[in-house]
Amino acid sequence: MRHKSGCGIAFFCMAAAVCLLAGCSAPAKALEQRMKEKEECTLAIEDVMRVTYDGTGYVVLKETAQKEEVGTWVGYIHKLVGVEQTGKVVFCEELLQGMDQIAELDQSADLVVTFLNVYQTREAEKDVLLVDVNGNYQKAVNEEILEEGEAPLLVADLLDSYEIIGDFAVNQEDATQLVCGDAVYQVTDEEVPVDQLGAYLDCIAQRVTFDSETKEILTSGELGSIDWTGGEEAKRGRTVWLYTDVYEIQGTEKTSMVAVRVNGDYRVAKIGR
Numbered sequence: 001m002r003h004k005s006g007c008g009i010a011f012f013c014m015a016a017a018v019c020l021l022a023g024c025s026a027p028a029k030a031l032e033q034r035m036k037e038k039e040e041c042t043l044a045i046e047d048v049m050r051v052t053y054d055g056t057g058y059v060v061l062k063e064t065a066q067k068e069e070v071g072t073w074v075g076y077i078h079k080l081v082g083v084e085q086t087g088k089v090v091f092c093e094e095l096l097q098g099m100d101q102i103a104e105l106d107q108s109a110d111l112v113v114t115f116l117n118v119y120q121t122r123e124a125e126k127d128v129l130l131v132d133v134n135g136n137y138q139k140a141v142n143e144e145i146l147e148e149g150e151a152p153l154l155v156a157d158l159l160d161s162y163e164i165i166g167d168f169a170v171n172q173e174d175a176t177q178l179v180c181g182d183a184v185y186q187v188t189d190e191e192v193p194v195d196q197l198g199a200y201l202d203c204i205a206q207r208v209t210f211d212s213e214t215k216e217i218l219t220s221g222e223l224g225s226i227d228w229t230g231g232e233e234a235k236r237g238r239t240v241w242l243y244t245d246v247y248e249i250q251g252t253e254k255t256s257m258v259a260v261r262v263n264g265d266y267r268v269a270k271i272g273r
Contacts, residue, residue, distance in 0.1 A: 039118075119137070197259055
């Protein structure tokens with residue numbers, strides 16, 4: 001198993017999550033409005049993970065559910081939990097507090113876990129909920145009826161499952177491309193519906209500002225400079241992309257194309273032009 005080194009990827013991914021859910025786009029604002037209609041759930045991480053919904057405690061299990069099993073959205077947690085390799089939880093913070101708070105969080109975290117929404121099962125099973133943990137639908141059962149054979153989800157389980165498959169990165173010579181090993185993927189304007197996403201591959205979580213014509217990433221010096229003469233430098237167009245997660249596309253091979261999230265939308269990235 002390979003973990004991305006240090007806290008860098010953990011905090012880049014957290015920054016992307018905060019940006020996308022804390023008002024960086026119109027969809028995010030719409031989502032925040034919808035949240036007001038749902039119940040806020042509490043999260044407790046001790047020996048096991050517990051979620052409280054409608055006054056009842058639920059133990060989060062290792063068992064996951066498929067997307068087809070997800071029913072009505074009934075509540076939300078929206079917490080960021082920072083975890084060290086030892087399994088120690090170093091922070092548990094609100095997801096919607098904003099980008100400026102990231103620097104104040106404990107950066108010893110090797111992994112940042114996102115707890116998002118809470119759902120009923122499609123059959124609306126009594127005493128069973130589904131909790132979105134790092135993009136997986138984890139089953140949660142009423143703690144009063146937890147059976148001996150049901151295995152709770154532990155922090156160690158999250159660390160063990162945090163495996164980097166792809167090692168995708170932005171091409172430093174062309175900001176509209178991704179590289180993975182020797183492969184180069186061109187990001188296109190073609191969007192991928194969420195229900196067509198396949199297996200999770202990677203989290204890039206990088207904000208790039210580049211020349212709209214040459215696609216070259218602008219340096220900090222270029223970003224800070226202003227051409228008051230009105231020359232060619234002043235006429236250069238700038239484009240900003242926020243890259244986040246990368247997925248396979250159902251029915252295709254990742255060796256030919258993948259889906260990458262750019263500014264909140266999933267786009268097709270194909271090998272070759």
